Amino acid sequence: MTDKNEQDIYPSMSVAKELESEKIKPLKLGKRLKEIRMAHGLTLEEASKRTGLARSTLSKIENEQISPTFQAMQKLANGLSVDIPQLFAPPKQIKATGRRDITRTGEGKPHPTSTYEHELLATQLTHKKMMPFKSRVRARFFEDYSDWIRHDGEEFLLVLSGQITFYSEFYEPVVLSEGDSVYYDANMGHMLISLSEDDALILWVTAS
Known part of the structure; x- marks a missing residue:
């Protein structure tokens, strides 16, 4: 068992344990689709024109009311300029650590x-x-x-x-x-x- 001193020496051990303990949340495709659309600054109407899917269809997908067919997935990927796997990949979250260190002149x-x-x-x-x-x-x-x-x-x-x-x-x-x-x-x-x-x-x- 890893003791505290070893974790201080090898911080990667602590990070690995934290990652193992995190529960993977199920991906909501509709939410992911909306995030991609919003990141492109598109309204539902504009996304409809790009993808060739009806505005109502897009709305239902985003609200998890229907699941898109593979053909619809292809249209979404092409219209939003992403690869199909990106529709399933959760967005990367950047966490600020707040680290800072000021060194005044001559105080190094x-x-x-x-x-x-x-x-x-x-x-x-x-x-x-x-x-x-x-x-x-x-x-x-x-x-x-x-x-x-x-x-x-x-x-x-x-x-x-x-x-x-x-x-x-x-x-x-x-x-x-x-x-x-x-x-x-x-x-x-x-x-x-x-x-x-x-x-x-x-x-x-x-x-x-």
Whole structure:
């Protein structure tokens, strides 16, 4: 049996249990049809013209008074520009989690290394899908690194001030100045050096 600590470490276990416990509600085709029609901004009269089905027939289907034939289903799908399976699929519900984390200037969590001075942002949130942080690039030479930097995920880099050379394993080095950005596969070897007199300042966002 999974204890609380394991659920804290593996949040997907908790999500799976919640999904298992949810009861699947039977789909009401009439309600689903009305949702699709309303999403298209159509009146019953307009939907009737598009589908070739009588307005009264559409009304009866939406009110669960009759069940449409397969031929009627085809007309509905064609007229409403959806696939037949979409008539049976419940609409996706987007639930806002209300997560938010504000980091004031200079209040990020410091994480210095030999080549960078990182400032981790949004540190109060756990299990983030993105990891944002600002960095001062201390390195000035390619040789300052013992090896390529590689890690899982994808990464976005924006130069906030100064100028850098962006080295990557499969491309020629490229010079990036203030306002320039690059998006790349972080599994590919990469590294940065500052070209400007002052350490370049960059914004990094790593996504898993």
